Amino acid sequence: MKIEEVKSLLEEDKSKVTDLTSLNDLRVKYLGKKGIITELNSEIKNIPVEEKKEFGQKVNELKSIFNDFYEEKKNYFEEEILNKKLFDEAIDISLPATKIVCGAPNILEKLIEEVEEVFMSMGYDVVDGPEIEEDKYNFELLNIPKGHPARDAQDTFYLEGEEILLRSQTSPMQVRIMLEGNGVTPIRMICPGKTYRRDDDDATHSHQFMQIEGLLVDKDISLSDLKGTIDVIVKKLFGDYIVTRFRPSYYQFTEPSVEVDISCFNCHGKGCNICKKTGWITVAGAGIVHPNVLKMSGYDPKKWSGFAFGFGAERLAMLKYNINDCRVFYNTDLRESRTFDRKED
């Protein structure tokens, strides 16, 4: 076939290419082992010497025409296939996700951790202690000797006579930490933990509950220091506008003793159900560590002074999260507690 003929045939064939298959067929037709251009190329040996050069050039030209065409078409068709594939692979992104869940914290633990963070930032260590306690730590060394009426207010689970008990308060950790301090180490600690009293469980009572105990022992510690410290934590928990009020109260192991009220975060003092129309909510008991307690635990009250406080974790959590039954902390309903797997600002 004459080169010119091949050229026009190629032009004609080009228009017939519709897809990758026909393109490859065309390649075989022209550049395959017995392809038209391949054949032309092999004819070159039969061409007279003087025409060889020109012939060769023309065949190469033909080859590059084909190759250009081939490359262009191939890219085109491949892109077309890819586009189709992408189109076909499109999904309905509105379908529901596969649930990826992290566990939620217990509501009380979440609250406690928030309190821990604040106190750790003020240099308080977080400690833990035995829930089965000896009478001497739970009562005697806290200035509550056997037979003292203050014991009546805490109906205690005794395990062995009056010697071993389920701790009725976290305050025994005050004693334990002071004894470890040997009368020479300043103390800053909080101890959140389980406590037990013989109360029937209802919306506001639980035979098992959590206290957050705090103790600071140092030089020249005053009631004003206690007030400032309590201010920090209640503002963190309930808001910067919260005001703290101390009311005189009576505990055996602190003197002076106070009850800590905060201004009602709900009604801001106008009076509502949360504050029982008083504008104030009691959140803790606290006071200056009783000199007898310091003395019994090896700290000389002439040199050392300190303050102690106790929050009820359930009460704080109930106030903060608007919960009206303390049993929810212990009967985990996952539909409720799952919502606590979330950050708070």
Place this chain on the structure above:
Amino acid sequence: MISLEWVKDYVDISDQDLKELAVKITKAGINIEKVITNHIDNLVIGKVIECVNHPGSDHLHICQVEIGDGNVQQIVCGAHNVRTGIKVIVSLPGAILPGNFEIKKSKIRGVESNGMICALFELGLEEKNEENYNKGIHELPEDAPVGVDPITYLGLDDTLYELDVHKHRNNDCYYHIGFAYEIASILNRKVTLPDISYHETSDSIDKHFSLKVETEKCPYYLAKMVRNIKLGESPEFIKRRLVAAGMRPINNVVDISNYVMLEYGQPLHFFDKDKLGDKIVVRNAKDKEELVTLDGKNRILKSSDIVITDGEKPVCIAGVMGGLNTEVLEDTKDILIESAIFDATSIRYTANSLDLKSEASIRYGKGLNYEYTNDAINRACHLLEKYAGAEILSGMIKHDKIDKTPKIVEFVPEEVNKLLGITISEEDMKVELGRLDFAYEIKDGKFIVTIPNRRLDVESNVNDIAEEIGRLYGYHNLISTVPITTVRRGQYLGDVKYRKMISKRLRALGLNEVKTYTLVSQEMTNMFNYEGKENKLLPNPMSVDKSAIRTSILSSLFNVYNYNKARKVNDIMLYEISKTYDINYTEDVKVAGLLSGNYLSSSWNKSVKVDFYLVKGIVENLLDYMGYENRYTFEANKINDLHPGVSANILLDKNVIGVIGKVSPKLVKDDVYVFELSMNALMSKVKALKYKEAPKYPGMEKDMAFVMDKSITSSDVIQTIRRAGGRLLTNISVFDVYTGENVLENEKSLAFKLQFMDPTRTLTEDEVMKLFNQIVDKVISAHNAKLRDK
């Protein structure tokens, strides 16, 4: 309950708004929980100007009642004593009477009635009993002014304060004189004490009685004798005040004893002298000694109780309750009055052990002031003389071993200010001590304060004085300071640190933290008791379901599972970390988990269901995180209440530290998996973190599959492979487990992928194949296995 109408006898509060006063008192430290007034709106004095019989009834009357300013209302009244001309108490529509009974306009048998004519008991001013009921409506004097408030007119206005009884300060504030002192301190006023004078006969008690105290638990005992009492009704004010304080009036004698107790806080006991004889011996009870008390019950006593005896038999359980054998009755003529102090602790023990908490025992149990023991007995004589016609014998029987050392505190003002953190001037301190009625002198700049005996709660130390001065000065004067901060941030110490780490990890792995009760039922302690530990049972449990201290958390988690399952929650992933205790009170902190349902869940797409291997993965992840990689193993074991074929011990360094498995289908039909670990085992120090470079040279992977007996575990084979492989064998994983076609019934096929690597060079095919063959031979010989054809 404190009656303010009563308190006003001792301190002037006529100018006070009693609601505001309650706030002041609460701010100063005595918690007043409730202020109750007996004022009733829409109550007026009326005059009956016409009274005719109701045509439709044989006992009702139709009255025209003038209620002031010429206003006349028609009221239907059923009382027998209603008649024209009398002055009466009228409740008009809108009045709310005790019992939340609201008066409304109504028609009674067709006749309009615009209110109610009342009896005193209907207003809560008298006891509601048959006698008062029969008296009919209350008739006011002829000169009673129409239209004014009848309660005010009668002088019966009262306001009651209900106190929080839990605080020990209440040992001086639960009786009216003590409370008056508190008000006096707050208002800076003086207290007037009641009249305790009386006449005495020439006859002396000494001729009639002798006293012997044989126990140390009675440091103070006084007795007076009175004669010829005339039993009858108490005067109105006594009855009214007793009712206000929540006690029932009985007769003038008994009422006076209660009245004095509510005044001074000192319980008195009255014996019928004739029944008692001529002797009183106070002693410890004998074991099993018996006495029938005033409530008619036979009491069996213990040697720790104190009794009053007539020399032979008990006549009173000291401080708790009198005996029936010496009770004051209608025919009683002569009385022996006892006013004493008994050991507070002992009385509390006795009251508790007899389950007999009386008005007296509560007061004895709080401790008493001996000065009032004196005043109270004299006050009783005064009242008995005045209101029961008693003749009081001269002299008093007395046993006095009470410690009368005054409580004295010395301090410089600076000490108080240091504790409060504010500066109160010396002058202000003097003012506060004056308000408290604490005697003091100042010597060389030092205060020397004598604490009055009535303040049993105040001890001789500066802290107590700081509290008294501070609370009156006002805690609103405190400033907010913070103790000088340390640079050091606080830390989680001991257990807490590990609990936090583990908790965080388990939550990241999708488990929800729960908190359950330490006290469980005995039935629950028997479940999953894989350690065979013995549980501590409570000596006096509150209920069956809280009768034992748990040694494992698993049964509690299983309860939480059931609770949620019952609420249609299906994907349940739980964990709890809690202290547990065995019968020897040995503490063990347990980490327990429970998983059931879909771990990854999609409503329409693929979900990943919880199975044993997933839970095992969670445990391994936790152990790896805690730094115990390659140190733990799992060993199949049959465990209580777990599926016998799907349960295992978890071992760390070959010691069992916990269990894992599927809850037995006998307990639950769904697939529920649990694990529990002892946290104590996870608290040991682990190696510090160190950077480890990823291998630079490519490794070589080889697969091998064996057929072997079904009972051989993959971990056994892996161990054999590892030993035979040496240090170049860096990883072994199981990639296929097969039973079924082409494998015998009691056999299985296990396929392993082995990775060989040398961190310093590229391995050759030859050396790897040499190791490979070595391993195959070892497995074949060790486990009687066959190499499976490719």
